[in-house]
Amino acid sequence: MENNDNIDATLNHLFRQESGKMVAVLIKIFGTENIEIAEDVVQDALVSALETWKFRGMPDNPKAWLYRVARNRAIDIIRRKKHSKTIDFSDPKKQLLTSEYTLKTTMEDFWEENQVQDDFLGMMYSCCHPDISQENQITFILKVLCGFSTKEVAKSFLTSEDTISKRLYRTKEYFRKHKIRPEIPSQSAINQRTSSVLSAIYLMFNEGYNSTHTNQLIRKDLIRQAILLCQSLLSSEQTQLPEVYALMALMCFHSARLDSRVTAEGSIILLSAQDRSKWDHELIHSGQDYLNKASFGSTLTTYHLEAAIAYQHCCAECYENTNWNKILEYYNVLLNIADDPIVFLNKCLVILELQGPKEALLALEGIKKNKLLEKYYLYHATLGEIHLRLSNHSLSLAHYDKAIRLTQSKSEKRFLKDKISSYK
Amino acid sequence: MKEFMFLFKGGDEVWDSKSPEEQQKHMQHWQQWIDEMAQQEKFVGGERLYPHGNTIHTGSMKVIDRPLTESKELVGGYLVVKADTLDEATQMAKGCPGLLWESHVEVREIWPED
Amino acid sequence: MKEFLLIIRGGHDESEHRSPEEMQKHMQHWQRWMSGLAEEGKFVGGQPLKSEGKTIVEGGSRVIDRPLAEGKELVGGYLLIHADSLEDATNISKDCPGFEYNCSVEVREISPM
Numbered sequence: 001m002e003n004n005d006n007i008d009a010t011l012n013h014l015f016r017q018e019s020g021k022m023v024a025v026l027i028k029i030f031g032t033e034n035i036e037i038a039e040d041v042v043q044d045a046l047v048s049a050l051e052t053w054k055f056r057g058m059p060d061n062p063k064a065w066l067y068r069v070a071r072n073r074a075i076d077i078i079r080r081k082k083h084s085k086t087i088d089f090s091d092p093k094k095q096l097l098t099s100e101y102t103l104k105t106t107m108e109d110f111w112e113e114n115q116v117q118d119d120f121l122g123m124m125y126s127c128c129h130p131d132i133s134q135e136n137q138i139t140f141i142l143k144v145l146c147g148f149s150t151k152e153v154a155k156s157f158l159t160s161e162d163t164i165s166k167r168l169y170r171t172k173e174y175f176r177k178h179k180i181r182p183e184i185p186s187q188s189a190i191n192q193r194t195s196s197v198l199s200a201i202y203l204m205f206n207e208g209y210n211s212t213h214t215n216q217l218i219r220k221d222l223i224r225q226a227i228l229l230c231q232s233l234l235s236s237e238q239t240q241l242p243e244v245y246a247l248m249a250l251m252c253f254h255s256a257r258l259d260s261r262v263t264a265e266g267s268i269i270l271l272s273a274q275d276r277s278k279w280d281h282e283l284i285h286s287g288q289d290y291l292n293k294a295s296f297g298s299t300l301t302t303y304h305l306e307a308a309i310a311y312q313h314c315c316a317e318c319y320e321n322t323n324w325n326k327i328l329e330y331y332n333v334l335l336n337i338a339d340d341p342i343v344f345l346n347k348c349l350v351i352l353e354l355q356g357p358k359e360a361l362l363a364l365e366g367i368k369k370n371k372l373l374e375k376y377y378l379y380h381a382t383l384g385e386i387h388l389r390l391s392n393h394s395l396s397l398a399h400y401d402k403a404i405r406l407t408q409s410k411s412e413k414r415f416l417k418d419k420i421s422s423y424k
Numbered sequence: 425m426k427e428f429m430f431l432f433k434g435g436d437e438v439w440d441s442k443s444p445e446e447q448q449k450h451m452q453h454w455q456q457w458i459d460e461m462a463q464q465e466k467f468v469g470g471e472r473l474y475p476h477g478n479t480i481h482t483g484s485m486k487v488i489d490r491p492l493t494e495s496k497e498l499v500g501g502y503l504v505v506k507a508d509t510l511d512e513a514t515q516m517a518k519g520c521p522g523l524l525w526e527s528h529v530e531v532r533e534i535w536p537e538d
Numbered sequence: 539m540k541e542f543l544l545i546i547r548g549g550h551d552e553s554e555h556r557s558p559e560e561m562q563k564h565m566q567h568w569q570r571w572m573s574g575l576a577e578e579g580k581f582v583g584g585q586p587l588k589s590e591g592k593t594i595v596e597g598g599s600r601v602i603d604r605p606l607a608e609g610k611e612l613v614g615g616y617l618l619i620h621a622d623s624l625e626d627a628t629n630i631s632k633d634c635p636g637f638e639y640n641c642s643v644e645v646r647e648i649s650p651m
Contacts, residue, residue, distance in 0.1 A: 080425075083468055092576035096569065100535055100585050101615065105569035429587055431613060433606070469583070471618075473543055477646035478628045482548070482637050487628055492547060492644045493611055499545055499646070502616065504585070514592045514601060523598040530605050532591035532613070 007053045020145035022070050024119040031088050032175040045069040122182035128197040137200045139167040146225045184238050198247050201226050205251050227251055245294035246303035252287030253310035256280040268415045272319040284314045305334040324354045341370050357389040377406035427534040428513035430503040434496040435527030453521035470503030541648040542627040544617040548610040549639035550589050567635035584617030
C-alpha cells in the first residue's frame, strides 16, 4: 500500500498544476454561469482520487486518472441536466453533448491537450478584464485557476475568508451578467489585454515576494503559482510576447535571491550583506535566457527594465562590484516609460550608492510633498538612511520612527528598530 | 433517472375511420396524458409523424418512397420520457390513449446508461 | 424549415462483431457527421436505443417482453433534424454512419397536431 504522505504530496502538486486547467475546460462546457459546477466536478475528482489511491495505491498516470474522473463526472452531470435550463446547450458543439450518439466523443474533444491549454489561457484573460478590480482578479485566479482553497487565499491576502468569498462572488456575478465566453483575445487586442494579465501575475508574485508575509510556505506557493501562470502564457504561440518573457526573467532573477533575503528567524538581510553563494544560479541562468528572448521586436516595457536592473544585481560577484552606473541608466529609461514616484525613490537609492547622501537628498527634493510617498515606509526609511549618513541624527531618527509606524511587516519593523538602536 | 422512448405503431386505419370530432377528442386525451407526465417532470419530448416518408436501404443505398414498415408496424409518433426502470416506463406507457385505437406502444431505453 | 425524424433500424448484430477500436472509430464518424449538421443548424436531437424493450398491445391489456420488430426492423435509434423538404432530409440521411453497420434509415416528417 502506498505511503499516504506521498499520495497527499503528489495530489497537492497535481492539483496546483492541473485543477485550473480542468476548471477552465469544465467552464467552457458548462458556461461561465456555472463556475460552481465546474469547481465541484474538480473537487469531486480530487476527493475520489484521495479515497481511491489510499485504498488501491497510486495509478501509473495520476494526471490522466484525475482528468478521466472529471470527464466522467461531467458526462454524468450532462445526462442529468440536459433537459434543465441550468446549462445552455445552444452552441452547435455543445448541442452534441445532449445526444448519446456523440456525448462521449464530443467530451473527449473538449479535453484535447491544446484545447485545454487555450481554455486555461482564455480563462486567465477573461478574469483579468479591466472591468474587474485587480484584487478581485488575483483572488479569482488563486481560487479558480490555481486550486487554492478559500482559506488559503484568505491567508495569502492576510484577510478573512468572508472577504474572499465576497470578492469571488462579485467576479462570478460579473461573468454571469456579461455572459463572458473565455477566449484568448484577437491579435489586435492581445497586447493591451496581456498587460492586464501580466500586472495581475506580477502583483501575485510580489504578494509572495514581499516580506509582509511571515509564512514562508504561502510566500513560496504564491511565487511558484505566478511563475506557472507566466509559463503557461509562454507555452502558447499567441501569447509569447516580449513583455511576457521579460516578466518571466524578472521573476527568475528575484526568486533566485529569495532564500538569501531573510535569516532563519525571519529577519531581513540587506542586499549588501546577502550571501551570494546561496543565490540560485540555475534560476539566474534561466532568467538570462528569458531576457534574451524578451529582446526581440521593439517592445520595451517596465518589466524589461526591471529585469535588466535585477540582472545587474544578480551578475555582480559581490556588492562592491555592482554596476551602479548601468543601473542608474536603466532607472532613467524606466522613469521615461513609467513616471512612478516609487521608481524615482529607488533611483535615489542608486544615487546614494553612486554619488553619496548629499546628491541623493538633492534628488529627493524633486519629489517632496508627494502624498503617496509620504505614506510609504521606504521613503522615510531612505530619508532616515540619508540623514544618518549626513550625521543629522535627530532628523534621521524622526524618519525612521515614521517608517516603523507605516510598515505592516514585523520583520521590517524589527530591522528598522535594530538600525536605530545601533546609533541611538 | 433513465430515459425511455415510446414508439407508437399502427392504428392509422382506426384513426382514418373516425370523425373529425372524435379525432379532436382523442387528441385531447393525448394532451391530458402527456400533461400529467409533464407535471411530474417526466416528459422530455415527442412528436407525431406524417404517415408518408422515404427509406434508404443499406448496401445499395436505394431510396424507396415509403416507410420501411407499414400498417400495423408503421411508426406514427414517439415520446421520450424519464423513468427509473423499464417496468415503470412500461406502466406509464399503458396510459397512452393510442392503445384504445389499436396502436401498440414499444418501450425502449435510451442507450447507454453506465 | 421543416422537422424530420430519422428512424434508424437494424445494425445491432453487426455492432456485436466489431472490436472496441472499430466501435470507437464508428462513434467518431457519428460525431463528425452530427457536428456538421449542428454547425449548419440542422441538428435538433436524437439518441441511440438499447435493443431490449417491451411492447404494450391489445389496448394496454397485454405486455410482450420484447420489441415486436426484430433484426433489420428493430429501431436502433432516432435523430431529429431540420431540412427544407423530404428530399433534402433524405439526402442528408444518406451520409448517416449507421449505414456502416447495415442500418436502414426511415425519413419521416413531423406532423402538426
